[in-house]
Amino acid sequence: MTITEATVRATLNEILDPCSITAGVPAGLDDMGLLTDIRIQDDIEVDGGGRRVAVTVGVTEPSCVLIGSFANEAHTRLAALPGVSAVDVTLADDFDWTPDRLAPHYQRRLAEHRAQVRRALPLLAVTATGPARER
Structure with a gap:
């Protein structure tokens, strides 16, 4: 298997962002725009070769308590x-996430989901309270 940036992105995209799960539209780290730097190079220190992979990961909110688990899971999956002979996962300390970092296909999925939820809101209100009564 050749280790490429696409391989690294696909592997890390399998790690789901818990906020996206809560929103009802699960997305991986790459789709969320949380991978800020990916470097792959030959590992000259290893007999027979190998590739060193270095990634930098951010979070959607600076107060996110899950960044450590993202980093650990990223390291485990890449290793x-x-x-792959070596992995370095760095946590972005100057990362300001904004929704425009979302992958375009994920932005569409999220917009479709939100539109469906908005359309269902009147139905949910009637179901929860019963039919509206005349006064």
């Missing part, structure tokens, strides 16, 4: 890839 398990065939041909």
Whole structure:
């Protein structure tokens, strides 16, 4: 297996952002726009070769308490890839996430989901309180 940026992005995109799960439209770290830097280079210190992978990961909110678990999971998944000899995961300390960082296909999925929820709101209100009564 050749380790490429696309391989790294796909692997880390399997790690779901809990806020996206709560929103009802699960998305991985790449779709959320949380990967800020990816570097892949040959590992000359390893006999027979290997690739060193370095990634920088951010969060949607500076107060996110899950950043450590993101970093640990990213390290575990990348280290398990065939041909990877070393992994360095850095937490972005100057990262300001904004919704425009979302992948375009995820932005569409999220917008469709929100539109469906908005359309269902009047139905949910009637179901929760019963039919409106005349006064």
